[in-house]
Amino acid sequence: MTTPLFLARRRIYFTALGLLLAAGVALCIWSAGQRVTPPVLGDYHLYQCDTGGAAGSPVFKLQLVTSVRAREIAERLCAAPSVQRIYRGVQVSWKPRALLTAEEILSEEYDLIWSRSHSMAGLVPEYGDYYEPLLHYDHYRVYWYSRGGAPQLTADYFHGKRVGLLNDKLSHTLYLLPLASLKEAGVNFSEENLRYFDDAVSLYQAFARDELDLVSGGDYVRTDLDIPLSRTLISGDANAATLFVRKTRAGATDCAVAEAFDGLADAYLRGRRVFAGAEHCVP
Amino acid sequence: MPTCGGGVFLPGLNTVFPDGMRSAPNPRVLLLAWGTLSLLLCSLAGWQVQRSLSLDLTRQLNQQLPDKLALALQTRLSDEPLRQWLVNRLEQDLQTLNAEGGLPLVHSCSARVTQLMEDGHAPMAGAAARSINIAWNIGSEPRATSLMLECHYNWPVLLLSQSLLALLLVIIASRLPYPLSKPQRARIARLIAMGLPASRARRLASQLCDAQIAWFVRALSLNGGDCDAALVAAHAQQQLVLDTASQQVQIHGVAIKLAKTPFFYYLWYAQLRQQGEGWLLNPPVNRPDRAGAESLIALMETHGGHAKSINDLREHGLRAKKLDQNRNKIRDELVSALGEELASAYLFESERDLKSGRYRYRLSLAAGQINVL
Incomplete structure (x- = not known):
């Protein structure tokens, strides 16, 4: 069997070779394709440590507003003998506080919640039936921050300035206190350039990019942003936070929990123990 | 009397080429082609393994990772210890990735975090086959996370499958009819026009030069189709x-x-x-x-x-x-x-x-x- 003469052309020969190579490459690529078995990802807003307690015992759960020191607090609790006796582990969550739901309060999902009383009441008005305060943090200082000269609390100063606020009507630092400050200065909200953000990170990034002239915030703003700033105190005695604990808790751990948070009460937060028997804690 | 259709050959005159159109493929050339092609296909398969796994992992991570990262990282602007801890956790979760495919070319893979959180969406252009880029947001702020896939190949299967494929290709390529030059095709056409069977025409065309073909054709038309005598005349x-x-x-x-x-x-x-x-x-x-x-x-x-x-x-x-x-x-x-x-x-x-x-x-x-x- 001989091939027809017209097939013996060079062009056809090299075309056939090319097609053969292409088919080989296609087969190679097709056969080498792989799929990955779905990876199981953990929750990266949670940290859990083991106390070494009995296997069937519950886990002590905390809901904090910041990831800073969250894992350190969990570790301290895991190391506390009074916690080890009752709980097999300690789990700390630093999901955004806006994600805390009424259901979680009603079902007492968390043994400890870092929040403020008005936030709690906003979710569940009778939250006091389930939770009571353990620690108050006051003397929390909130400032106006500006990239230029120190902010002045007058209507003239604010006029024409781009002011960033958080779109969260329960936020002390980024909504309630700055609005109160503007009102006190006699600023007409409707006339001024108030910009609302869905989250604090976007707010501060916009400020860092010079898209805002003024933002409010605690002492942390200076360390987090790391740019030259001027500031003016809005309130030196804001209620930064309250730690709420379940009313039906095992009271034996109160002292250990309060101690675990001691480190947090550094230069700009003052913790005040408000639970029954606080005076009996071993210093 | 031997004729052209009969295919009787004179000894010594038509012994060079087995089928007259192709010199036998050089075994060394074939071996070299096989080796080169094996190497090429192995690299290609290796690249495709990484590319397909990266794409699939990107797709899988795109479903889960943006929410999880946003949840974990949005409370503070900067928390370096948290980032370090998160990188470790993520790499732990992506330590053992099992691949499945038509061929078991991979033992297992793992992913390494090259950049946990970067402002803006990282440019995807020029990314290596094994790089994975996940875009996500904190509120309205775009963020990008980059990972790098590292796979342990199943070398015996990879080498064997690709060298077999290369062997198959080389065998088929060696069976392709070898191309003829334009004058060569003209000579064959001329001989076929004289009434010679195609296979004989090809054989003769590869044995005789142009002048010899002319004599062959002339002798054949004079002697009434005695191919062997015409071949003698040609030579x-x-x-x-x-x-x-x-x-x-x-x-x-x-x-x-x-x-x-x-x-x-x-x-x-x-x-x-x-x-x-x-x-x-x-x-x-x-x-x-x-x-x-x-x-x-x-x-x-x-x-x-x-x-x-x-x-x-x-x-x-x-x-x-x-x-x-x-x-x-x-x-x-x-x-x-x-x-x-x-x-x-x-x-x-x-x-x-x-x-x-x-x-x-x-x-x-x-x-x-x-x-x-």
């Missing part, structure tokens, strides 16, 4: 054989029958050429050459020439007119048998004699190319 020397016994000429192996008298004139010129320069000056029109006629008459008498021609020569001597007539007859016979082109080398050349102003003639062939039997 024959450039030689003129004059057989006095059968009064036949053989030109380049092709037998041509001439009329008696022209044959003797051809023989006479040939012998003159063998003896020296071979020039024969035409006698003047009014004075035939009686002495010159003697050797021709002797030649005719020895080998049984026409009595009429012999008598004519005796009576009138060697005349220019007769010489011209017979040279023309020879020329006509040869050209009608071989065609102008093939015949020309076996014909006469002429030049003007400066002294007499007449023409002289001789055979163009060299003395060594003439053989008188």
Whole structure:
């Protein structure tokens, strides 16, 4: 069997070779394709440590507003003998506080919640039936921050300035206190350039990019942003936070929990123990 | 009698190529092609493994990771210890990724975090096959996370499968009909037009050069399709054989029958050429050459020439007119048998004699190319 003469052309020969190579490459690529078995990802807003307690015992759960020191607090609790006796582990969550739901309060999902009383009441008005305060943090200082000269609390100063606020009507630092400050200065909200953000990170990034002239915030703003700033105190005695604990808790751990948070009460937060028997804690 | 359709070969003439169109593929070339192609396909398969796994993992992570990262990282602007801890956790979760595919080319993979959180969406262009880019947001702020996939190949399966595929390709490629040049195809077409089977035509076309093909075609049309005889003619020397016994000429192996008298004139010129320069000056029109006629008459008498021609020569001597007539007859016979082109080398050349102003003639062939039997 001989091939027809017209097939013996060079062009056809090299075309056939090319097609053969292409088919080989296609087969190679097709056969080498792989799929990955779905990876199981953990929750990266949670940290859990083991106390070494009995296997069937519950886990002590905390809901904090910041990831800073969250894992350190969990570790301290895991190391506390009074916690080890009752709980097999300690789990700390630093999901955004806006994600805390009424259901979680009603079902007492968390043994400890870092929040403020008005936030709690906003979710569940009778939250006091389930939770009571353990620690108050006051003397929390909130400032106006500006990239230029120190902010002045007058209507003239604010006029024409781009002011960033958080779109969260329960936020002390980024909504309630700055609005109160503007009102006190006699600023007409409707006339001024108030910009609302869905989250604090976007707010501060916009400020860092010079898209805002003024933002409010605690002492942390200076360390987090790391740019030259001027500031003016809005309130030196804001209620930064309250730690709420379940009313039906095992009271034996109160002292250990309060101690675990001691480190947090550094230069700009003052913790005040408000639970029954606080005076009996071993210093 | 062997014919062209029969496919009978003369020993020694058609032994070079098994099927006449392709020189046998060089085993070393094939081995080299196999090795190169194996290497190429292995790299390609390795690249595709990483690319397909990266794409699939990107798709999987895009479903889960943005929410999880936003949840974990949005409470603070900067928390370096948290980031470090998160990188470790994420790498732990992506430590053992199992791949599944048509071929088990991979033992397992893992992903390394190269950039946990970067402002803006990282540019995807120019990314390596194994890089994974996840875009997500904190609120309205775009963020990008980059990971790098690292796989442990199942080398035996990878090498074996790709070298087998390469072997298959090389075998098929070696079976492809080898290309022929345009003149080669023209030669084959010419032979097929002569009525030769295609396979025979290809074989011959690869064995014979253009001049040989011309002789082959001419001989074949003269001998009524005797392929083997035509092949002998094709391979024959450039030689003129004059057989006095059968009064036949053989030109380049092709037998041509001439009329008696022209044959003797051809023989006479040939012998003159063998003896020296071979020039024969035409006698003047009014004075035939009686002495010159003697050797021709002797030649005719020895080998049984026409009595009429012999008598004519005796009576009138060697005349220019007769010489011209017979040279023309020879020329006509040869050209009608071989065609102008093939015949020309076996014909006469002429030049003007400066002294007499007449023409002289001789055979163009060299003395060594003439053989008188």
